[in-house]
Amino acid sequence: MNGHWILPPARSENQVNLQAYLTTTVLTDDEDYYEWETDEKVSSKYRTGQVYAKLRPESDEVPWGKIVWNVGVIDSYAAFL
Template identity: 40%
Template sequence: MVFRLKRIWLFFSASGSLWVPWLKHNRFRDKNFWLVTDSPRFSRTVRSMLQLRDSLSDYLRCGIGDGRTASFWFDYWTDLGPLFSLFGSTDPRQRTILLNASVADAVQNGHWYLPPARSDFAETLQIILSTLTPPTDNNGKDIFLWRSGPTGGFTNKFSSKVTWELLRVTSPEVTWHSTVWFKDKFRDVPSSLG
């Protein structure tokens, strides 16, 4: 699971890999990662990435720069989390913001541009957005961040070790652990039992 998550990190972090632009252009046909439908024509690697989309909000955040890369509905760029999980599939049509919209698409003339609120959630969204500076080209590119530990911090680097620690279920230490585990090897259990 850690290595599947790392591939997703590479996809979002603009790692410089040739694989990422090739995947975006040739497999996803320049569609948003969140909107691509899983298909048997995709490799096992790509399908495994798509199957993890629902769990990414625990690990992946987006820092807004120019707002052109971040998905308005699906990336975790506000304190509310992915907005699609709050508003559902019907509200984006009512709000006139397309599902494939970037954060920059919700800005006009340097200000947030949203129609009047029609629900409590929409009003909450407008209140949250009013506290955020709208993205501009002067802010540089959007950056994606990965969870850096159990306390909730995020960094611009992926750590397999930290991700593994976040994923694994820890069990209490058993009294016989020293019989099996050593610092650099493990013991031949049958010979130690006599």
């Protein structure tokens, strides 16, 4: 408000650290922007598949996978399996 942060009292050390960081950040009228960083590569586009591949654990392909994840299977049956 009026160029200053209005924050609730901190209830943990992490909140104290976050609030200390925020209150030392200078607010400007510059246009905001965002970036996504995956594998140390910066991009202005968010790619769901890329993030999913990074978050999920890699594992070997199982022989029964195509039976369960068949595009012709009704969604509710696939979710049940």
